[in-house]
Amino acid sequence: MSIRPVLFWFRQDLRIADNPGLSAALAHGGSVIPIYIQDESGEGDWVPGAASRWWLHHSLTSLNARLGQLGATLIVKKGPALKVLQEMVELSGAQAIYWNRRYEPSIIQRDSAIKSFFLQQGLEVHSFNGALILEPWEVQNKAGQPFKVFTPFWKTCLENLPQRFPVAPSPAENGSRWHKGPAREFAGLDVDALSLLPAIPWDAHFSDCWTPGEAGAAENLRIFVGRAFGAYKMQRDFPALPGTSRLSPHLHFGEVSPRQIWNFLAEVFHEDTGWIRSQYVAEIGWREFAHHLLYHFPDTTSRPLRPEFEAFPWREDSAGYRSWTRGLTGYPIVDAGMRELWATGWMHNRLRMIVASFLVKHLRISWSAGARWFWDTLVDADLASNTLGWQWAAGCGADAAPYFRIFNPILQGEKFDPDGVYVKKWVTELKKVPVQYIHKPWEMPAGVQKLAGVRIGVDYPEPVVDHAAARQSALAALQSIRKDGA
DNA sequence: TTTTGAGTTGTTCGA
C-alpha cells in the first residue's frame, strides 16, 4: 500500500523550526509538499499593504532557500486558496492538508470553509497553533466570557502556562520526508511572480534595517536578549536608544513564535524565573490580548468597541491628514516618527502612541484613517495589534486611554527624546537647532533660526494646530459623546 | 447578587 503525499500550507508561519503544523505533516507518513498561496481574495478588507508585501517577498525568498537546502521545493501559487488547494490535491493525489491557524475574521471564515470542503471530500485536514502562546478560546474569565482588560487577562494566562513549551520536532528529526520533484510539476511560480515589491523604489532603505526570514529573526532575538532585555523597562521608551526587540515583523510572519521566545528566555535564565513577569514578556502578552480581542470582537477592525464612539465628531481634514502622513505637522517628535515609518517600514512604540494621539486628538481625524496608513506602511502590520493600538489611542477600545489623556507632543519629545537625537535623525532640517528649541522650533527667535539654518514656515512648517486649542477642542468633542448627555 | 477595587504608556494646575 503506497502512502499518498500530504500538503503543508505555509501562511503566517514562515519558519522551519518549532513549526507544529509542519512537524505534524512530516510525521504523517506521506511525503510532504510545502506550498504557499497568495490569496488576496481571502483577506477581506485587509489585503496586505505595501510594506508588508515587501517583507513577505523577502521572507518567502528566504524560506524557499532554506527549504532548498533541506531538499524540498516550495510550491508558490496565486489565487483563491480553496481553488488552488483543490488543484494541488488533484495533481498530487494528496490525502491530507496541514496548516497553522490565523485569527483574522475573514481568514477564519475562509479557512473554515476550506476545512469542511476537504473533510467532505474524505481528506484529512489538521490545523495547529503556531502563532500564539494561548489561543483566543483557551482563555476566559470566571464567568466564561472573554477578557476586556489586559491585566486580569495576562494574569490568567500566566497562571496556566508551563515552564517550557514542548518543541515541535524539526524536519531532520522527522526523517525529512519531503516530496521530490521540480516546482513545474505543480506549475509553481517564482516568488518574483507574486509582484510583492513596490512599483516605486520607496523601500530603498528597508534592507538596511531588516533581515526578513527565520535566520534574521533568530539573530534578532539573540541580540535583543543578550543586550537590551535586561534594561528593557528602563530604555524601551527612548526612541534614540536600541531598547526594543524589533521582533514585531518576524513575529507577524511567524519567522519566530512567542513560544520560541518563551522557551529561549527560560533557557537563558534557568532557575531565575523573574523574566516571566518582565515588562518585555508583558508586551508579548499584549500581542496575545490583541488576538483574543480580535477573535471575540471581530467587528472592531472597523467599529469602535465602545459603542458611544459611533457618535464621535471626527473631522474630515485631508490637508491635516496629508501633513501627518508626510511628517510635516510642525511638531518635530510627530514628524520624526512619521518619517521613520516611511523610511524604514517601522516606528518605535513610543512614537506610535504619540503620532496616533496627535491624529485622533489634535487633528481629530478618525482612528480608522490612521489604522489604514499604518496598515500600508508598517512591515509589521498586524490586524489584531493594529486594531487594538488604534482603538486604545482613540479611547474607544479595550482598556482605552481615559478621555483626558491627550499627549502633549512637546512634553513627550522633551521627556523621551531629551537631547533631540531621535528628532534630528529623521527631521534633518532641524539638525542644527539648539536643544531648548528642538521640540518647539516655532519659538526660535529669528536670529537663532538663522544660525540653525532653518526658517520656520519655509524650510520646516509652523505647527498645523495649536496644542492648547486642539486639546480643548478634543476635550469638548469627548464631552459631547458622554452617556449622560451633559 | 452585590460590592469593591482597579484599570499600559498623561497633562495641567495650583500650592
Add this chain to the structure above:
DNA sequence: GTCGAACAACTCAAA
C-alpha cells in the same frame, strides 16, 4: 522646580 490632586464615568473581574 517639585509635588499631589484633579481630570468622568464606566466597566470589568473577582470576592
